[in-house]
Amino acid sequence: MKIGELARATDTKVETIRYYEGAGLLAPPPRTGGNYRSYGSDELSRLSFIRRARDLGFSLDEVRELLTLADDRDQPCGAVDAVASSHLATIERKIADLAQMRDELARVIGSCRLGKVGDCKIIQTLEPMRGAARG
Amino acid sequence: MKIGELARATDTKVETIRYYEGAGLLAPPPRTGGNYRSYGSDELSRLSFIRRARDLGFSLDEVRELLTLADDRDQPCGAVDAVASSHLATIERKIADLAQMRDELARVIGSCRLGKVGDCKIIQTLEPMRGAARG
DNA sequence: CTTGACCCTATAGTTGCTAGAGGGTGCATA
DNA sequence: TATGCACCCTCTAGCAACTATAGGGTCAAG
Ligand SMILES: [Zn+2]
Ligand SMILES: [Zn+2]
Ligand SMILES: [Zn+2]
Ligand SMILES: [Zn+2]
Numbered sequence: 001m002k003i004g005e006l007a008r009a010t011d012t013k014v015e016t017i018r019y020y021e022g023a024g025l026l027a028p029p030p031r032t033g034g035n036y037r038s039y040g041s042d043e044l045s046r047l048s049f050i051r052r053a054r055d056l057g058f059s060l061d062e063v064r065e066l067l068t069l070a071d072d073r074d075q076p077c078g079a080v081d082a083v084a085s086s087h088l089a090t091i092e093r094k095i096a097d098l099a100q101m102r103d104e105l106a107r108v109i110g111s112c113r114l115g116k117v118g119d120c121k122i123i124q125t126l127e128p129m130r131g132a133a134r135g
Numbered sequence: 136m137k138i139g140e141l142a143r144a145t146d147t148k149v150e151t152i153r154y155y156e157g158a159g160l161l162a163p164p165p166r167t168g169g170n171y172r173s174y175g176s177d178e179l180s181r182l183s184f185i186r187r188a189r190d191l192g193f194s195l196d197e198v199r200e201l202l203t204l205a206d207d208r209d210q211p212c213g214a215v216d217a218v219a220s221s222h223l224a225t226i227e228r229k230i231a232d233l234a235q236m237r238d239e240l241a242r243v244i245g246s247c248r249l250g251k252v253g254d255c256k257i258i259q260t261l262e263p264m265r266g267a268a269r270g
Numbered sequence: 271c272t273t274g275a276c277c278c279t280a281t282a283g284t285t286g287c288t289a290g291a292g293g294g295t296g297c298a299t300a
Numbered sequence: 301t302a303t304g305c306a307c308c309c310t311c312t313a314g315c316a317a318c319t320a321t322a323g324g325g326t327c328a329a330g
Contacts, residue, residue: 003307035309101226
C-alpha cells in the first residue's frame, strides 16, 4: 500500500502521515525500489487508532501514551483510564471556559441597541475607562 | 510608564506587550534616553481593551478590527455587532464540538470495567479492527 | 563600583498540521 | 521513444498567539 492509498483509507492527508512518522507515532515503513513508503494492514490499524484518538481530542502525546499502553494487552487498564479521564476533565474545563465566554458575550451583544459606536455597549464593555482615568 | 508597569497594570507579560507591538496592535511608543519604551494612559486603555477582547476569545485579527471600528465613534455600530456575533457563533460551534467529544468520551470511559488492556472498552473503541482485517 | 532589577533585540520553541519548492518514479499512450 | 500525468520524495517555511532563551544595555541604591 502506498501512502496515498493509506491516506484515502484513513481520511488523512499524505503530509499528515509523514508528519506522524516524523513525530514518532508511526514507525518508518519499508520502502520500495523507487523509495516509496510501503504500508501493510498493521500500519492501517495503527493510523486508524491515531485518527480516532485525535477525533476524541487526545493530544499527540496522549496518543503516543495510549499506543504504548495498548501494546501490553495483559496489563491492567488503569493507566488507560487515567489518560482518558484526565483528558475528559480537560475537555470539561474547556467547555466551561467557553460557556462563560459565550454567556458574557451574548449578554453584551444583547445589550447593544444598534446605535452609534460611541454608545455601543459592546465597545463600552471593552473600554470601560474611556474618559475616566485620563490625565 | 515603563513596560513592566504597564504589564502589571494590565496583567500581561512584558513579552506579550512587545509581541502586540510587533503584531501592529499597539503603536511603537516613544523611547526614553536609555531606549526604554515609555507608555501613557492611552496605551493603558488600548491594551486593556485588547486584553478584555482576548478574554472574550476574540482573535487578534478581530481585535484589530474592533479597535479600528471603535475609533469612529459616530459611525453606526452594526459592524461591531457583526464581528461580535460571528465570534459568538464560532464559540458556540466550538462548544458543540467539545460537548460531542465529551459525551462520547464519557460513554467510552463509563463502559470500562477496569480489567486488562486487551479487554478495555476504551482501547477497543480506538482499535475496533484488531483481529478482523488481518492477513 | 558593583549588585540587582529592569530593559533591549533577535531568534527559536510550542501544537498539529499545511503548503510550497524542486525534484524523482512509474505507467499509459502517441 | 518521447511525452504526459499522477503520484511520490525531502526540505523548508508558514499558521496562531504567544513563551522562553541568549546575550547584551540601563539605572538607582548601597
Ligand atoms: Zn488531553
Ligand atoms: Zn452596538
Ligand atoms: Zn472569533
Ligand atoms: Zn479499561
